[in-house]
């Protein structure tokens with residue numbers, strides 16, 4: 001019972017200024033960063049934590065982020081590399097609904113979506129400053145099946161915990177994977193972007209509540225230390241290149 005394999009699915013890369021990676025620091029330095037999702041093979045089902053971005057949507061709304069995504073880096077191709085079809089995914093867990101975390105869900109119409117209810121509401125009716133971040137809402141259809149993430153610490157399935165880490169967006173969750181005899185894996189999502197911002201406790205320039213964001217960052221740092229977890233950074237190119245990429249697995 002529990003988590004059998006964990007794979008990182010490559011979704012390509014994007015460019016933003018370094019001052020958006022670390023809020024207000026080091027302006028004028030465009031930086032390319034990776035985007036990926038996490039595929040979890042579990043005895044209870046096949047789960048996906050976030051789903052990457054959709055190239056067409058980014059070209060339409062955020063072309064300045066210079067999307068670099070090959071056909072091989074689309075979600076259906078990445079699943080295929082692992083021996084799965086899009087219809088095999090039982091559920092998607094969204095850390096939050098920024099376009100680079102939910103864009104692949106257009107390929108998964110039958111999967112259940114687990115997300116914070118307030119997060120969905122803010123995605124569908126964004127504050128003006130957040131509208132670009134929430135520019136991909138294709139996953140939301142009349143027949144979309146949602147389940148709500150509620151609580152500080154959710155036991156999603158045996159060995160899969162979701163931790164409420166708000167601030168980057170109104171309802172943001174990080175992922176903790178625990179298996180017997182292995183170091184826990186902590187996917188902090190957009191609580192912070194890189195190894196440097198993890199160390200310096202800096203947050204990105206995109207946020208709903210910066211103080212809550214820093215509090216969430218300290219919470220996951222404390223947890224990572226207490227559990228001696230391997231921390232997987234979300235948008236750090238050097239770190240990404242050091243990780244195993246699908247179809248390799250953890």
Ligand code: ZN
Nearest residue numbers: 096098168190
């Ligand atoms: Zn984000």
